Amino acid sequence: MILYVISVGLSVTMGLMGFINLAHGVFAMAGGFVLSTAMARWGMPFPLSLTLAFLAVAIGSIVLERLLYSRLYSSGELSQVLFSIGLILVSMASARLIFGDQAAPVFLPAYLRGQLHMLGRDFPTYRVFIIVFSFLIIVGLWLGVERTRWGAMVRAAVDNRAMAQSVGINTRLLFMLTFALGSGLAGLGGALGADILAVQWSYPFEHLVYFLIVVAVGGLGTLRGPFIAALLIGVADTACKYWTPEFGAFLVYAATIAILLWRPQGLFGVRT
Amino acid sequence: MSGYSVDSRLRWTEAIPFAVALAAFFLLPEYLALGARILIFILFALSLDLILGYAGIVTLGHSAFFGLGAYTAGILGAKAGIADPFVQLFFAGAAGAVLGLATGAIILRTRALTLLMLTLAITAILLEVANKMSSLTGGADGLSGVQVNPILGLFRFDLFGRTAFLYCLAALLIGWWAVRRIIYSPFGAMLTGIRENRARMHAVGAPVYWRLVLIYTISATMAGMAGALLTQVNQFVGLNVLGLEPSGDLLVMLILGGVGRMYGAFVGPVVYLVAQDYLAKQYPEYWYFGIGALLITVVLFAPGGILGIIDKCLQLFKQKSSVNRSAR
Amino acid sequence: MPAALQTEKLCKSFGALTVAQNIDFRLEPGARHALIGPNGAGKTTFVNMLTGALAPSAGRILLNGEEVTKKNQAARVKLGLGRTFQITSLFPRLPVLDNVALAIAERDGLAIRMWRSASSHKEILEESRSILDALGLADDAALAAQDLPYGKQRLVEIAIALSLKPRVLLLDEPAAGVPTDESKKILANLERLPADIAILIIEHDMDLVFRFARTITVLVQGEVLVEGPPEAIAADRRVRDVYLGEGAHA
Numbered sequence: 001m002i003l004y005v006i007s008v009g010l011s012v013t014m015g016l017m018g019f020i021n022l023a024h025g026v027f028a029m030a031g032g033f034v035l036s037t038a039m040a041r042w043g044m045p046f047p048l049s050l051t052l053a054f055l056a057v058a059i060g061s062i063v064l065e066r067l068l069y070s071r072l073y074s075s076g077e078l079s080q081v082l083f084s085i086g087l088i089l090v091s092m093a094s095a096r097l098i099f100g101d102q103a104a105p106v107f108l109p110a111y112l113r114g115q116l117h118m119l120g121r122d123f124p125t126y127r128v129f130i131i132v133f134s135f136l137i138i139v140g141l142w143l144g145v146e147r148t149r150w151g152a153m154v155r156a157a158v159d160n161r162a163m164a165q166s167v168g169i170n171t172r173l174l175f176m177l178t179f180a181l182g183s184g185l186a187g188l189g190g191a192l193g194a195d196i197l198a199v200q201w202s203y204p205f206e207h208l209v210y211f212l213i214v215v216a217v218g219g220l221g222t223l224r225g226p227f228i229a230a231l232l233i234g235v236a237d238t239a240c241k242y243w244t245p246e247f248g249a250f251l252v253y254a255a256t257i258a259i260l261l262w263r264p265q266g267l268f269g270v271r272t
Numbered sequence: 273m274s275g276y277s278v279d280s281r282l283r284w285t286e287a288i289p290f291a292v293a294l295a296a297f298f299l300l301p302e303y304l305a306l307g308a309r310i311l312i313f314i315l316f317a318l319s320l321d322l323i324l325g326y327a328g329i330v331t332l333g334h335s336a337f338f339g340l341g342a343y344t345a346g347i348l349g350a351k352a353g354i355a356d357p358f359v360q361l362f363f364a365g366a367a368g369a370v371l372g373l374a375t376g377a378i379i380l381r382t383r384a385l386t387l388l389m390l391t392l393a394i395t396a397i398l399l400e401v402a403n404k405m406s407s408l409t410g411g412a413d414g415l416s417g418v419q420v421n422p423i424l425g426l427f428r429f430d431l432f433g434r435t436a437f438l439y440c441l442a443a444l445l446i447g448w449w450a451v452r453r454i455i456y457s458p459f460g461a462m463l464t465g466i467r468e469n470r471a472r473m474h475a476v477g478a479p480v481y482w483r484l485v486l487i488y489t490i491s492a493t494m495a496g497m498a499g500a501l502l503t504q505v506n507q508f509v510g511l512n513v514l515g516l517e518p519s520g521d522l523l524v525m526l527i528l529g530g531v532g533r534m535y536g537a538f539v540g541p542v543v544y545l546v547a548q549d550y551l552a553k554q555y556p557e558y559w560y561f562g563i564g565a566l567l568i569t570v571v572l573f574a575p576g577g578i579l580g581i582i583d584k585c586l587q588l589f590k591q592k593s594s595v596n597r598s599a600r
Numbered sequence: 601m602p603a604a605l606q607t608e609k610l611c612k613s614f615g616a617l618t619v620a621q622n623i624d625f626r627l628e629p630g631a632r633h634a635l636i637g638p639n640g641a642g643k644t645t646f647v648n649m650l651t652g653a654l655a656p657s658a659g660r661i662l663l664n665g666e667e668v669t670k671k672n673q674a675a676r677v678k679l680g681l682g683r684t685f686q687i688t689s690l691f692p693r694l695p696v697l698d699n700v701a702l703a704i705a706e707r708d709g710l711a712i713r714m715w716r717s718a719s720s721h722k723e724i725l726e727e728s729r730s731i732l733d734a735l736g737l738a739d740d741a742a743l744a745a746q747d748l749p750y751g752k753q754r755l756v757e758i759a760i761a762l763s764l765k766p767r768v769l770l771l772d773e774p775a776a777g778v779p780t781d782e783s784k785k786i787l788a789n790l791e792r793l794p795a796d797i798a799i800l801i802i803e804h805d806m807d808l809v810f811r812f813a814r815t816i817t818v819l820v821q822g823e824v825l826v827e828g829p830p831e832a833i834a835a836d837r838r839v840r841d842v843y844l845g846e847g848a849h850a
């Protein structure tokens with residue numbers, strides 16, 4: 001589910017701006033570091049730290065977007081790929097310099113530790129929390145996008161940027177805010193998942209393939225897509241590791257290839 | 273550089289890279305191992321430039337062919353007792369070709385992100401396979417003790433890397449010549465056409481898909497052979513020849529040198545690998561930072577790479593001198 | 601004698617939206633035929649189906665009597681169907697000469713040659729130059745296509761289509777976006793095209809249409825409204841109604 005929260009932002013920004021942003025993991029990592037630092041060094045409580053992670057990353061991403069990303073909107077695919085690789089490298093190196101080689105320590109508040117006893121089985125409280133929280137985010141997003149005017153504008157702009165502009169929608173501002181939202185969500189996801197996906201300097205690179213798989217398989221520019229994809233991948237990964245450990249991640253990759261060949265636009269994407 | 277309007281005769285400046293290589297051989301004998309590595313990566317970069325710079329296919333999975341070739345040579349040399357270097361090279365190239373044909377035929381029907389993802393997935397799968405089949409590949413420890421017989425029965429791979437260097441140089445020479453022929457041919461012009469306007473190529477009756485599969489296969493063959501060279505020179509192959517990293521590195525090298533202009537594939541690896549050899553050892557954390565920053569700068573301000581910058585300087589120079597002349 | 605290009609009951613729908621309805625169309629050999637209609641009438645969709653860029657929902661397409669409904673673009677090109685695009689689609693950064701040469705190489709099957717250099721294929725170069733010459737573009741051969749004025753770019757489009765030696769030529773708005781003095785040049789070149797090629801043009805420029813075409817088909821909302829010689833079309837009330845306010849010459 002963490003994969004979902006992180007990746008939905010990527011789906012939107014890539015679908016919206018058509019920008020191949022491989023560096024999305026950077027935002028997730030940043031969120032994780034903010035959470036850890038906020039709680040460990042500044043003693044902030046968990047919920048506040050989460051919010052801070054979201055906001056800090058969102059704002060930071062706006063800066064990046066204005067300065068760097070926006071110059072490359074009309075450049076080719078290659079430039080965007082290279083740029084995001086460059087960004088990953090710079091961020092990873094910086095993270096290593098600032099935080100060293102250790103994973104960022106995360107101290108869950110007492111009320112989220114331990115086990116919950118439900119339906120006759122024990123579930124780790126934190127995992128349940130994550131699932132519930134992610135679900136809330138999904139609902140929030142869905143409401144926000146499907147119901148509000150802002151959501152309608154985003155969808156219009158995804159569909160046809162030039163048209164949206166000529167109707168008076170300020171696409172620049174829209175993109176900036178949406179990018180901020182997507183990146184903020186990534187930060188939130190990174191922070192939330194810090195307990196499970198350890199936050200360290202190599203984070204963006206390690207998990208890059210998974211983020212991309214979720215987005216590509218789910219379908220760019222959709223909300224449901226990454227959700228289903230993340231779900232599928234999570235289940236498949238766990239199932240494979242449990243039943244056929246010799247094959248490891250092999251099946252996930254093979255499944256990705258199969259799905260993308262069958263439906264190149266992703267499960268829910270729109271064929272252009 | 274391709275097309276019907278260009279002069280395809282050999283220019284004397286094209287001999288420079290090889291002259292430099294020979295000079296390095298005689299003047300820098302302590303660096304021959306690095307030199308061989310550079311030559312191998314130039315060959316690898318040339319193979320990527322064929323599909324990236326000329327046909328316009330953006331891929332992060334080129335290491336799949338390189339790695340497959342490397343492991344083919346390694347397994348032949350260490351497990352199958354086949355130690356003739358040319359035989360190893362042949363099978364590595366053949367393996368690359370088979371994989372290139374199979375994957376190309378499947379993925380070249382897609383575009384942009386989907387294509388990129390598929391190339392990533394393929395190289396990731398190969399990495400997993402190499403990791404898990406450790407009885408064959410040595411797994412995470414790699415495969416050592418790869419036997420490579422003396423070339424033509426005469427030239428043993430010596431400790432100083434002299435044979436290795438010249439062997440790689442010869443291979444590069446042949447590879448370069450082949451690439452050059454392709455680029456200047458009608459086929460090369462056609463590839464440029466695909467890159468410049470694919471819809472138009474369809475409209476003039478070109479079976480674009482099959483042409484792309486063809487060049488992809490050729491490129492994969494070359495990459496496979498480059499991989500084999502690496503194994504033969506080191507007599508070892510490890511997991512670092514597969515996966516995202518070598519593909520990413522290669523992409524950076526090519527961009528640095530300049531995409532789609534053949535000699536970018538020469539300049540890029542030289543600059544990158546020399547810098548890496550020196551800087552990455554001294555300041556490993558700063559190395560990634562530096563490369564990342566450099567990459568961003570190049571993408572934003574100098575998309576033509578180093579050769580592009582040189583071009584611009586030459587243009588400025590010509591303009592200034594013609595202004596001077598007309599001012600007199 | 602079979603029609604150069606023919607459609608039988610050609611239909612196209614996108615879901616609930618029908619953009620082409622039972623179109624029966626005949627293009628005779630050596631024809632000078634124009635397809636007109638208000639915006640959104642489905643003209644470009646029709647042309648896309650003719651060339652193979654779009655698959656029809658129902659109906660048949662025949663090229664020189666041969667059924668091509670299932671064949672792709674490249675196959676139809678090989679059978680003699682050429683087209684130009686409404687939005688100029690050249691190889692922008694390549695020289696004008698190469699734009700034409702690439703098409704010739706495809707036509708003659710030389711494009712897969714990897715051995716000899718392209719520039720040593722003298723036959724291709726000569727033929728490219730003569731085609732460019734015929735269209736008045738000889739001096740522009742070395743320029744990058746994107747550096748040409750728009751009117752000349754439209755001529756390069758036609759040059760590329762011609763170099764494929766088509767038996768049927770579909771011109772999608774050849775004068776679109778071209779200033780009036782340059783569109784005269786385009787008309788002059790169109791009139792000089794070989795008489796044995798069947799030509800279908802889609803145009804909004806009524807001046808050009810009425811001077812060039814011997815037959816006109818009017819397409820409205822995906823259906824053929826009326827077809828006939830220019831005088832009949834000009835006099836037809838329904839056509840004038842459809843074009844009310846579109847500034848047609850009647």
